[in-house]
Amino acid sequence: MKGLEIRPFVIEDTDAVLEVWGLAGITTPQWNPRADIQKKLRHSPESFFVGTFEGKVVATVMVGYDGHRGWIYKLAVKPDLQRKGIGRQMMEHAESWFRQQGCLRVRLEVEEARADVARFYEKLGYEVRPLISMAKWFRVSENRD
Numbered sequence: 516m517k518g519l520e521i522r523p524f525v526i527e528d529t530d531a532v533l534e535v536w537g538l539a540g541i542t543t544p545q546w547n548p549r550a551d552i553q554k555k556l557r558h559s560p561e562s563f564f565v566g567t568f569e570g571k572v573v574a575t576v577m578v579g580y581d582g583h584r585g586w587i588y589k590l591a592v593k594p595d596l597q598r599k600g601i602g603r604q605m606m607e608h609a610e611s612w613f614r615q616q617g618c619l620r621v622r623l624e625v626e627e628a629r630a631d632v633a634r635f636y637e638k639l640g641y642e643v644r645p646l647i648s649m650a651k652w653f654r655v656s657e658n659r660d
């Protein structure tokens with residue numbers, strides 16, 4: 516989308532980011548998005564990006580790199596602006612960041628119920644891998660963050 520600017524997240528973006536995530540449907544009851552932002556800012560704020568159009572946050576992407584592989588998290592675009600190339604631009608920005616870090620392999624996960632989203636990533640060259648993804652949720656009282 517012409518006119519999209521991608522920049523690092525700043526704390527003043529918080530409410531707008533939360534709105535984008537809510538509208539895009541990427542929040543869950545188990546997840547405190549405001550706390551997630553705070554954790555990201557404490558750990559690696561340089562790898563959290565927002566896309567702005569006409570001065571308003573319209574897209575987000577968080578990335579992580581541990582020196583072994585990269586991960587893409589929280590790619591979201593406001594629904595009224597989807598299918599205009601914003602998601603692709605955000606992913607290109609994330610991939611460029613990974614290349615600058617020397618990262619050779621990037622991963623992401625898509626919930627099975629979001630097959631439409633998986634097709635978007637496949638168009639960008641990502642492939643479905645036959646893996647077993649496992650997770651464990653800790654109670655909030657167990658987290659020190």
